[in-house]
Every structure is written in structure tokens, then in C-alpha cells.
Amino acid sequence: MELRLDTAGLSGFLEREFGQVAQDFAVERVGPEGLLLRLKVAERHLRPGGTVSGPSIFALADVAMYLAILSRIGPVALAVTTNSSIDFMRKPVAGRDLLGEARLLKLGRSLAVGDVLVRSEGQAEPVARASLTYSIPPVR
Amino acid sequence: MELRLDTAGLSGFLEREFGQVAQDFAVERVGPEGLLLRLKVAERHLRPGGTVSGPSIFALADVAMYLAILSRIGPVALAVTTNSSIDFMRKPVAGRDLLGEARLLKLGRSLAVGDVLVRSEGQAEPVARASLTYSIPPVR
Amino acid sequence: MELRLDTAGLSGFLEREFGQVAQDFAVERVGPEGLLLRLKVAERHLRPGGTVSGPSIFALADVAMYLAILSRIGPVALAVTTNSSIDFMRKPVAGRDLLGEARLLKLGRSLAVGDVLVRSEGQAEPVARASLTYSIPPVR
Amino acid sequence: MELRLDTAGLSGFLEREFGQVAQDFAVERVGPEGLLLRLKVAERHLRPGGTVSGPSIFALADVAMYLAILSRIGPVALAVTTNSSIDFMRKPVAGRDLLGEARLLKLGRSLAVGDVLVRSEGQAEPVARASLTYSIPPVR
Numbered sequence: 001m002e003l004r005l006d007t008a009g010l011s012g013f014l015e016r017e018f019g020q021v022a023q024d025f026a027v028e029r030v031g032p033e034g035l036l037l038r039l040k041v042a043e044r045h046l047r048p049g050g051t052v053s054g055p056s057i058f059a060l061a062d063v064a065m066y067l068a069i070l071s072r073i074g075p076v077a078l079a080v081t082t083n084s085s086i087d088f089m090r091k092p093v094a095g096r097d098l099l100g101e102a103r104l105l106k107l108g109r110s111l112a113v114g115d116v117l118v119r120s121e122g123q124a125e126p127v128a129r130a131s132l133t134y135s136i137p138p139v140r
Numbered sequence: 141m142e143l144r145l146d147t148a149g150l151s152g153f154l155e156r157e158f159g160q161v162a163q164d165f166a167v168e169r170v171g172p173e174g175l176l177l178r179l180k181v182a183e184r185h186l187r188p189g190g191t192v193s194g195p196s197i198f199a200l201a202d203v204a205m206y207l208a209i210l211s212r213i214g215p216v217a218l219a220v221t222t223n224s225s226i227d228f229m230r231k232p233v234a235g236r237d238l239l240g241e242a243r244l245l246k247l248g249r250s251l252a253v254g255d256v257l258v259r260s261e262g263q264a265e266p267v268a269r270a271s272l273t274y275s276i277p278p279v280r
Numbered sequence: 281m282e283l284r285l286d287t288a289g290l291s292g293f294l295e296r297e298f299g300q301v302a303q304d305f306a307v308e309r310v311g312p313e314g315l316l317l318r319l320k321v322a323e324r325h326l327r328p329g330g331t332v333s334g335p336s337i338f339a340l341a342d343v344a345m346y347l348a349i350l351s352r353i354g355p356v357a358l359a360v361t362t363n364s365s366i367d368f369m370r371k372p373v374a375g376r377d378l379l380g381e382a383r384l385l386k387l388g389r390s391l392a393v394g395d396v397l398v399r400s401e402g403q404a405e406p407v408a409r410a411s412l413t414y415s416i417p418p419v420r
Numbered sequence: 421m422e423l424r425l426d427t428a429g430l431s432g433f434l435e436r437e438f439g440q441v442a443q444d445f446a447v448e449r450v451g452p453e454g455l456l457l458r459l460k461v462a463e464r465h466l467r468p469g470g471t472v473s474g475p476s477i478f479a480l481a482d483v484a485m486y487l488a489i490l491s492r493i494g495p496v497a498l499a500v501t502t503n504s505s506i507d508f509m510r511k512p513v514a515g516r517d518l519l520g521e522a523r524l525l526k527l528g529r530s531l532a533v534g535d536v537l538v539r540s541e542g543q544a545e546p547v548a549r550a551s552l553t554y555s556i557p558p559v560r
Contacts, residue, residue: 054482058475058478084505087273110390133363160324194338195338367525367526385507
């Protein structure tokens with residue numbers, strides 16, 4: 001249950017390894033109960049009408065779960081998403097960032113499973129809900 | 141956010157309308173935050189080795205979400221499951237009942253979405269996680 | 281791509297290892313392209329109104345994929361379902377068996393992925409669609 | 421079963437309504453059996469190591485299903501994704517476009533359901549498999 005990477009460690013990892021997407025996200029909080037990730041909504045994330053696109057919401061959920069896993073196993077392993085199921089429930093509020101709250105439900109030797117609630121900042125009702133499975137390669 | 145059916149109302153509904161499966165389940169608790177449903181594990185729910193079968197876990201999640209919806213819209217509507225995604229994470233503990241905790245994330249005019257965490261009684265770590273979408277027929 | 285278990289081999293395995301459910305199913309066909317499994321619909325699979333219950337449809341999809349995997353890796357390994365996503369699309373036709381057509385999309389060393397189309401016998405339009413992931417334990 | 425929009429009609433719609441993403445995609449083929457959509461893989465779709473990112477694969481599946489629906493109902497309705505479940509099965513081949521083959525399994529009055537197989541061009545084995553549900557607003 002010990003954290004191997006804190007907010008600063010995760011942010012540094014993201015910038016080093018995922019330069020293209022690091023600017024889209026900010027790690028707000030990480031702890032034993034999970035991780036909160038911000039999608040800094042910009043023009044490139046929007047669809048006509050001003051809503052955040054589905055793939056951008058998916059990316060927020062995917063990165064949030066990935067970082068939640070790394071906060072526990074450290075930056076060494078190369079985890080890959082094997083499955084994701086996502087429910088889009090409400091339109092995001094225009095002009096607001098999105099916040100993804102990731103919760104790790106299982107961290108096994110080869111599979112990690114968790115879910116993410118996505119909300120527009122300042123709203124209680126969720127925009128989307130995603131569950132994700134990551135495959136964790138065996139330690140060499 | 142008002143409840144249209146409480147624990148007794150839901151149990152009565154289950155017995156009246158779903159006689160064959162009503163004996164498998166017990167409504168433990170219902171409130172604005174969700175519903176807790178017990179699967180009274182019996183021989184017929186088990187697979188070789190003594191674990192509860194996947195279809196029985198699925199049934200627990202499905203019925204828990206169904207009753208959580210009915211607690212809010214009343215016993216009138218005929219809601220049907222349109223989608224379910226389920227992650228099986230751990231073996232259930234042998235000889236224990238399963239508890240499904242349903243949380244309603246969206247209750248729209250035509251679709252309801254929620255998720256269910258399934259645990260062996262007395263265990264913190266979840267056995268399974270399911271998300272479900274129900275289609276709610278228009279009021280006549 | 282070689283088959284390790286044919287129709288008779290799979291039926292025998294089902295009877296030996298899964299006595300309680302074996303009577304519900306019949307392996308109709310197995311080949312390199314997949315497997316066709318029949319759910320012999322009986323009273324115990326029905327919900328009020330005469331439709332086949334969701335858990336019974338889930339069980340058909342789950343067993344079909346399980347047997348499709350075993351047809352390729354043999355009866356030795358103990359594969360377990362880790363994820364399933366299912367869409368319920370149409371009411372099954374009353375009084376008809378259901379047929380599940382499983383297609384194996386990936387058979388890796390530790391994960392197998394596939395999908396299943398479920399139809400009422402004699403109908404072209406599917407009742408349900410499921411995708412399933414199985415975890416395959418390492419060979420000892 | 422009649423097509424309301426052919427390849428040219430769908431491409432025009434995409435350019436008019438989804439200017440930002442239209443350049444990423446090309447409609448290769450559309451017919452009663454489904455639709456084939458190309459993701460013209462460019463630098464912006466890649467993750468470190470040169471693989472196409474998960475959100476880009478998700479976008480391909482989402483747009484392919486969206487266009488398959490519009491090919492049947494015409495460009496009038498505003499369909500939105502309500503659920504998607506995706507399995508990532510293999511690494512895309514470096515330097516190749518991705519092709520998404522969408523199949524419409526249900527086109528109801530309020531919900532459409534289908535699935536998409538994603539392959540690297542020239543490869544038989546799929547990179548990913550997605551199922552998607554769209555909500556179709558009532559005709560005014």
C-alpha cells in the first residue's frame with residue numbers, strides 16, 4: 001500500500017516519457033485511495049458545439065489509471081491497457097476542465113483493474129465512468 | 141432523490157414479480173446513495189471447487205442495479221438491461237454470502253447507468269465490479 | 281491453429297468437470313473459425329413473460345468462449361474469465377433454443393480474447409453480443 | 421436496409437461537421453454489411469516507441485460506428501456514444517495505417533449497437549475490438 005511515486009514523481013515521469021500528452025494533464029492528488037487527474041481542456045479537445053470529445057475523455061481515464069498503477073509499482077514497468085469499458089453519461093460543462101478520479105480495485109502480479117469517475121470541475125454529477133484493465137509485464 | 145420503494149417494498153416486488161429468483165436474494169439496505177443486495181449462496185450457485193459461478197455474480201449485479209432503479213422510479217416501469225461490463229477480480233471466499241453494493245450514477249428519462257461492487261461478506265477487497273445500463277421505457 | 285479437442289472431446293470435458301451445467305448446453309460445432317454452442321432453453325432459464333434471463337445468456341456466452349479456448353489449448357489449463365462486456369439487443373424468441381457463436385480473436389500466453397454472437401435458433405438478428413477475456417495460467 | 425449516405429456523402433459530412441478530425445480519416449467502403457474506415461496514422465497519433473495511442477484507436481472505432489449509423493439514418497440526427505467497451509489485443513504494426521471495420525448489429529428507434537475490428541493495414545490479426553452503443557435522439 002506504500003506509494004512509490006508521489007505527485008511530483010508522477011508529473012516528472014509523464015513529462016519525460018509522454019512529452020506529447022504531458023501538457024494536457026496535471027496530477028492533482030495521489031494517495032492510497034486513488035489519484036485525481038486534471039484534463040486541461042483546450043481547443044484541440046473539443047468537438048463541434050464545444051463539448052470535450054470522447055477520445056479526450058477516454059485519454060483522461062486511461063492516463064489517470066496508468067498513473068494510479070505507477071504510483072504503486074514505480075516507474076519501472078511497462079503496463080499496457082488491455083480492456084476499457086466506458087459509459088458517457090452527461091455533456092461536460094462548457095469551458096471547464098475535467099477531473100478524473102481513479103480508484104485501484106486490484107493490483108495483481110499480472111493484471112491491474114480499476115475505475116475512473118470523470119466530472120466537470122465543480123460539478124457533482126459525473127460526465128463519464130470508465131473501468132480499465134492493465135496488463136503488467138513480469139519483473140525481469 | 142426521493143425513494144419510491146424501501147427495503148420492504150423492493151422485497152415484496154421481487155417476490156411477486158420474480159418468484160424463481162427472489163429466494164436467492166435479500167435486500168439489506170436502500171438509500172439515496174445506493175442499495176446493498178445479498179446473494180444467499182447455495183449449492184446451485186457454485187462451480188467445481190466451491191466458487192460462486194460467474195453467471196450468479198452477474199445475476200447479483202444485475203438484480204442489485206435493477207432494484208436500485210426501482211427504488212427511485214417505483215415498481216411501474218419495465219426496465220431492461222441493455223449493457224453490462226463486468227470485471228472478475230478475485231475468487232469469492234468459500235462458504236460466504238456475496239454482497240453487491242449498487243450505486244446509481246445517472247437516472248435519465250430513457251437510460252439509467254450505475255455500477256456495483258461485489259464482495260464476499262466480511263471482506264474489504266472486491267470479488268467483482270460491474271457497470272450496467274438499463275433502458276427505461278417511456279411513461280405511458 | 282490445430283484443434284486439441286473436438287466436439288466429442290469438449291462435450292466429455294463439460295460433463296466430467298461441470299456436471300451441473302453440462303445438461304444445459306450442447307456443442308454443435310467446433311473448428312478453426314470458432315465454436316457454436318446451444319443453450320437448451322428450459323423453464324429454469326426463463327424470466328416472467330417467458331424470455332431467457334440475462335444470467336442465462338451470459339452463461340451461454342461464457343461457456344462458449346471457455347470451450348473455444350479449450351478446443352485450442354486442450355483440457356489441461358484452468359482458464360478463468362477476467363472481463364466480460366455484453367450488449368442485450370433483442371428479446372429472444374419464445375420457445376426457441378439460443379445459439380452462441382464464439383470467435384477467438386487472440387490466444388496469447390496469458391490472455392485470450394474473443395466475442396460471441398447469441399441468436400434465437402432460426403433467427404438472423406442477434407439477441408446479444410458479448411466480448412470476453414480469459415486469463416490462462418502459465419504452464420507448470 | 422437502404423443506404424442514405426454513400427462514401428462520398430459520409431466524407432462530405434465529416435469534413436463539414438467535424439473539420440478538426442476529418443483529415444485523420446478516410447471512408448474506404450460502405451455497404452449494407454458495414455463500413456471500413458482508415459486512420460491515416462501520423463506523428464500526432466503515436467506514443468513513445470511508435471505505436472498508435474489508445475485514444476487514437478478509440479477514436480477510429482467511435483467514428484467508424486458513427487458513420488455506419490449515419491449511412492443508414494442520414495445526416496440529420498445527432499447520435500451520441502453512450503457506451504464503449506474496447507479490447508486492445510496486439511501492438512499495431514509501425515508505419516502502417518489502421519483500418520476499422522464496423523458492423524451494425526442493431527439499429528433501433530433510440531439505440532444503435534455495433535462492433536468494430538481494428539487491424540493494421542495488410543494484417544489479418546486484429547489490433548483491437550470495440551463494441552459501441554449510440555443513443556439516437558427521437559425524430560422531431
